Amino acid sequence: MLEDRKLQVLRAIVSDYVSSQEPVGSKALVERHNLGVSPATVRNDMAALEEEGYITQPHTSAGRIPTDKGYRLFIDRLAGVKPLSPAERRAISTFLSGALDLDDVVGRTVRLLAQVTRQVAIVQYPVLSSESLRHIELVSLSADRVLAIVITSTGKVHQRSVDLPGHGEADLAELRTLVNAATAGASLTDAASSLGTMADHVPPHLGAMAAQVSSTLLEVLGTSTATRVVVGGVPNLTRFGDEFETTVKPVLEALEEQVVLLKLLGEAATPGDVTVRIGQENPYRELQTTSLVASAYGSDGDIWASLGVVGPTRMDYPSTMASVRAVARYVGRFLAES
C-alpha cells in the first residue's frame, strides 16, 4: 500500500522532471497527478525515497529530481510501454521501402531513428557470426596493381588494393577462379583458413601472386568483422544547449570514437528487448552523464548488429525505448527478407 504509493510518487516525479527539466515539488505533484493525498503526505514519501537513493534535491528547499537509480527503478518497474503514435508507426513502416542497397538501408535507419526519438542515433552495420563469403573479385588496376573486392552474404563490400607487379590477365582470371572455389559460400572463419592453405595447392606459376593475394584477403576478412557505425541526428543535441557540459560535449566526444560506440552497442546483445544504460551505469567514463538506449536487431534469434540513441539521462524513456525497439524490429525483418 505505502510502497505502492511511493512508487506512484517516483513515477510522477520522473515524468514531470523529464518534461519540465526542473526540480519538482510536493505541491505541484499532487496538483498535476491525482494522487488522492495531501502534499504533506507526499513529502513524507519523498523523504523516504530520498533516503533510499531514488531521488535527490539540488539544494535544501528545492524540489526533487530523480537519481540514476531512480530512473532505473522507473524503467524496470514503472514504465508502461508507450504506444507509438500513428505518425511514427507509419514513418517506421515505410521508411525502408525503396532502399537501394545496404548503405542506403543503414542511412535511412539512422535518419529515421534520429527523427522519431529526437536524439542522436547510432546504427551499426550488420555483422553475422554466420556471415558467409559470397564472392571475391580481382580487378586489374594497372600493370602493377590489383584491386581485391570481397562481398559478403549481407551485401557488404570490402576493397583493398594489392601490389602485384607484372601480373597477366590470364593468371588473374585463374587465380580468381581458384580463390572463389576455395571460399565462396564458406563462413568468414572457414574462408580464412581455406585461404591460408590454398597457397600450397596452386600451380607453381601462380605461387607468388597467390601468396600476396591471400594475405591481403586474410587482412580484409580480419577487419571485416569489426564493423562500422553510422551516426545521425547530431543537431538534436542543440536542444540541450543549456546542458552543454553534461550532454553536448560528452556525446560529441564519444561519437568521434568509433571503437567506443561499437563497444557500447555491442553490449546490447539480446535482440527483441531494449538495453538501457543510465548515467553512471555506463562503462565509458565520458558518457556517465548521459543515457544510452539500444537494441540488437536481427531475425530469428540471429543477431546481426545493434542500434540505439544517446541523450541526457533526463529523457523520455518509455517513448524512446518503444521507438528503438520498433525500428530495430523493422530493420531486422527488412534485412531478413532481402
Add this chain to the structure above:
Amino acid sequence: MLEDRKLQVLRAIVSDYVSSQEPVGSKALVERHNLGVSPATVRNDMAALEEEGYITQPHTSAGRIPTDKGYRLFIDRLAGVKPLSPAERRAISTFLSGALDLDDVVGRTVRLLAQVTRQVAIVQYPVLSSESLRHIELVSLSADRVLAIVITSTGKVHQRSVDLPGHGEADLAELRTLVNAATAGASLTDAASSLGTMADHVPPHLGAMAAQVSSTLLEVLGTSTATRVVVGGVPNLTRFGDEFETTVKPVLEALEEQVVLLKLLGEAATPGDVTVRIGQENPYRELQTTSLVASAYGSDGDIWASLGVVGPTRMDYPSTMASVRAVARYVGRFLAES
C-alpha cells in the same frame, strides 16, 4: 602613410581579438603591438575604420571587434602566410603512409585536418570529370537478385542490387562481358551513353536482363558523380561552447546536410589556393555566423575534389589557411601517385 597605419591597427585588432575573444581597446593595442603612437591617435584610426565598416563595437564604450568585412581585408591584404610548425609539417608528410585504400586515405585526411586546425574538418571524396570506368562486376546474390558493382579509376566502388528473377549463371557471365566491353575505360558520361544503346545490340535471350541491368547501372553512374563527404573533429566544437548559438548549433546543423556541404566545398574550385568564406559571405544561411576555409585538391590542374574546415569567424586564418593548403597539396600528390 596614414592608410598604412590604419591597416596596422586593423591587423592588430584582428590578431588580438582572435586570441582573446574580447573586444580590444586602444590602450591595450599600443601596449601589445609597438605602433609608435599614442592611444588617442589609435582611437582616431579606429573611428575611421569603424566608419568604413571594418570594425564595430558591441556597445558604446567597449573595445572594437572586426566585422566580416574587416576579416576579409585582413586576409586579402594583411595576412602573411604563417609557416607551419615542424610538428605539423611532420604530421602532414607522414599521415598517409600506410593508407590501405581510398576510404582509409579520406579517413586519415579528415582526422589530420581536424587535428592540425583544431576545427571541424570536411573532406570530399575525389571525383574527376575525366574519371573513367575501370570495371563492372555482376554477382549473383540469390536466384532472383544480382549485385552490380561499379569500380572507377579513382578506386571508388559503388554497389546496387538488381531484381533479376531466374537469371542463369551463364547468361550473367555473357552479360558481364558485354557490359564491360561497352564501358571499360570509358569516361562516366561516355559509358552512360554506351549503356543506353547497348540494350539494342545484345542477343535476344539477354534482352530483358540487359535492360534491367543497364538502367540500374545508369542510375549508379548518375549518383556516383555526386560524391560523399566525410566529417571529423566535431568535438573541436566544444572549444566554442560559449558561442553555442552562433557556432556550435549552426555547424552541427550544416554537417547533417550532405548536400549543403557538397555545395559549399564545390565552390572552392581553384586548386592550389585557398577559398575563404567569412560569415555573411557564406551562401548558406545557417552558416552566416561561421567561416569556411577550403581548398580543392588534385594534381596537375586536374581537380579531384575539395576539403576544408568550418569554424567561428573569429579564427586564426593565417594558420588555418596554411594547414588546409598543405593538407590539400599533400593529398593531391599522394592520390596522383597511387
Add this chain to the structure above:
DNA sequence: ACTGGCACTCCTCCCGGCAGAGTGCCAGTC
C-alpha cells in the same frame, strides 16, 4: 495513517551603486 499549519531555508530575481574600461572630443604641441 494522513493532514493542516507553521517556521525555516535557500534560491532567484531585482535593484542601486560602484569601479573600470573605453570612448569621443578638445585644446595644446611639434
Add this chain to the structure above:
DNA sequence: GACTGGCACTCTGCCGGGAGGAGTGCCAGT
C-alpha cells in the same frame, strides 16, 4: 596638419542587500 594629453562621459560587469517565493521538515491534531 598630424599627433598627444587630458577630461568628461557612457556603458558594462560585479557586488551586496533585500523581497519574494517555492519548497521543505516537523509537529500537533484528526
